[in-house]
Amino acid sequence: MAPVSTHTPTLQKLLKSLRDQDLETSIEGLIFLLKRRQVRGDQCANATAHILLQVVAKSKWQSVDRLLELVTSAGSRLVQAAPHEPVIGNIVRRVLGLIRDEASEDRNADELSESVSDLQSLAPVAPPPTSAPARPGPTPITRSLTMPAAGLQVSKSMFNLLSVVDTLDSYSTGASTPVSLAQNNSVHALKSEIIDGIGEIIDEVNQADDQIAGFADIHIYPGDYILAVLPSPAVERYLIKAASRRRFTVLVASPHSQGSGAEQYSALRKKLTSAGVKMISLSTTGLMAYMPKVSKVIFGAKAVFQNGGMLVDSGCCLAARAAQEYSKPVIVLCGVYKFCPQDTATHISWTQLENPSSYVGYDDGETVDTIDIENTLAEYLPPEFVDVYVTNLGPQTQDHLGSIMADHYKPEEMSVQLGA
Template sequence: MPSNSMALTPGLSSFLKSLKTNPIDTSIDNLISLLKRRQIRHSRSCAIATAYLLLRVVSAFRTTEAAKLIERVQNVGRRLVAAQPREMVVGNIVRRVLGLIRDEAEDERDAEFSLSSDAGTDSRPHTPPRGPSPSRLAPQSHISSSLKPGDTDTKDQDTASVLSERSSSRPPVNSFAPTPAPISMFSLLSHPETESPQTGSPVPASPSGRVPGHGPSKDIRAEIIDGIGEIIDELGQVDDQIAGYALEHIHSNEIILTHTSSSTVQKFLLKAAAKRKFTVIHAESYPNNHEATHATVSGTAYSDEETMSFESFQKPLIALGITVILIPDSAVFALMSRVNKVILGTHSVLANGGLVAAAGTRVIARAAKVHQTPVVVVSGVYKLSPVYPFDYEALIEYGDASKVIGYEDGDLVDKIDVENPLYDYVPAELVDLYITNLGGHAPSYLYRIVSDHYRKEDINF
């Protein structure tokens, strides 16, 4: 019985299992419910769930028309984004899938256009008829009419006789024209006469862009499914790809400050700890992430389904000989003067270079700005959103206030308003460098990466 209850626990693992058996509409409603109730919270978990759901949507779609497939994905994407607008990665995955569909549709359109160009060009060599040229036929009548009886010019007579003999030995020009075959009056309307296209004239295409006589367009779903599979593979490899740049940014005997139990940050530090010796000061991120942070530092298990699935490590930093100092969040400013570098994780990155990260990140970034300590943010490309933060307050999500002050303190709670923000907005001027799975970038360079991954027509789908 306990095993059955654990298997039915709402979360990413249970959703992926039910996705294989449930109908597609039921799976969409299930993911919407999980997003609304925040039973899937982490960015990568939401991205994986969205990618697998869209993979199922595309594979279950039975129409080969790209426009209808785009409309279907847009409808599903709007419902998912409306369920949890603060999860930027959901919209990012939808935009990338829409871009895949548009790219495949354009490739198919280009292939059809090349086929129409090839079909409109006559591949057979064009041989001109062997009749006399008009430039030679004109002088014949002129010379024959200019010769009068009684003329004694023998030279002109010889020339005229030669031209007349040549013209009489060749058939007339009209004799080389093809003679049309007789057509019955009964078959005149059922078999209309079609003229062969001229050399270089394109074959007219249908309004849908297809070439007549070439059959229906191919099914582009196979290519789109392969593209979504590549996105899923990228989500599973993004932390390892980011960790590959660790030795370029972490040096020996440095003091590095970090925050929360981000799996991307931990793998980044573990990669550098294999060859470098440094010190890590770890802020505990109270009250929302302190338990997971303590478990990450000590290497003990943490009873969270998503954390155990995607944030479990073989060894903690202390097992590799790295000195790790766990401090409360209030001591960040006091120790920042001794820190050489700040490495932070993020929940999402916005179009202006700012980021939404765990609560307490903005305080750390401002303290680093005062002490002129470089701030490095590690993030996968799938977290880069083309959405501009016009309203910063709308991006902040608030959690359970009882984690700050317990409900047992009833008298105190009635007198004050208690808020527990889960995230902070950090402006771009407080960040010095972004490290993604594509390398290191300045905040002002992120718009180029965003323009390469998302199409303009899909930003506001």
């Protein structure tokens, strides 16, 4: 059920209202935006992390298992709302792994403190320092307080005697924080650590494009002809960063090379032109004619799977295949949070279809009755067409993807079924 609102909901409005509205309303609000495809791509990762942070902060839980159930339930609902956005499941699994890590560290700290307490309870009472100044001999009163039969070597001083009694009383009574209060403090500390960890994931998502752009000088050289296919925000920052130091030519390929399509990247053109870099717009259908002149092909990925294959915008596969025919390197930009610990064989299809009315008009009734037109929004690209994966951790090859996924996902998270 869509949230009731007098205004059209947006992701910005939703994120601003997370603290003021209840958890269920926030989850339903994001589900509404996902189903309407008002939130796509990188925005899905950011929004999912914010919602899961609210799940941890606002839900009532007293055990780690209960928190894992709550996060899994909320994550499954988000995945069901946008099954073609694998990055949502990635963030959910990252948060689940974070919870397990923080809980494991908390248990290890508790076991260590209990071991220290046991050792302290078994330690004998230290005798008084030998360097203390000698006191007068014991009076008859103090002699009567000694206990030679018990074999206890206790100082004859009344002050030390009272100190020993107080120490023994503290060990015998076990004066400490009540168990219930200790548990509440432990849950509160664990919640704070998990919230801080989710905040770090949000920072990683927000900073990934800038960190990827920092490696632009490694691949782009003066005089290059760079083919950017449907440049994503990460690709745009990558090109702008390279333009600040190098002079090259950018060929931007998009389905529309005229009209509104030509103005889609007007902001990118303005920034590149101000930096002295020439930008040429062309259609994805004419890539083969320009490929002999191209130095490198660059595009962004929506998701990267275990085998190195990826989900890309429609048109990138054509450019990658053309680049392979002409022996041109293909560079893919993607943040580590887009790495999916899943095999594409477990999914029926990652191909996404969209409204084809932007390509063919339906004014003629005969055309509607006789032609079926499919507008592919995203498609799967096999790993053999990619040369380098540029992530926020640096350039990577296909052989190193498995180790990166193993560092960010545990086997428990890889087997979690979301959206089922």
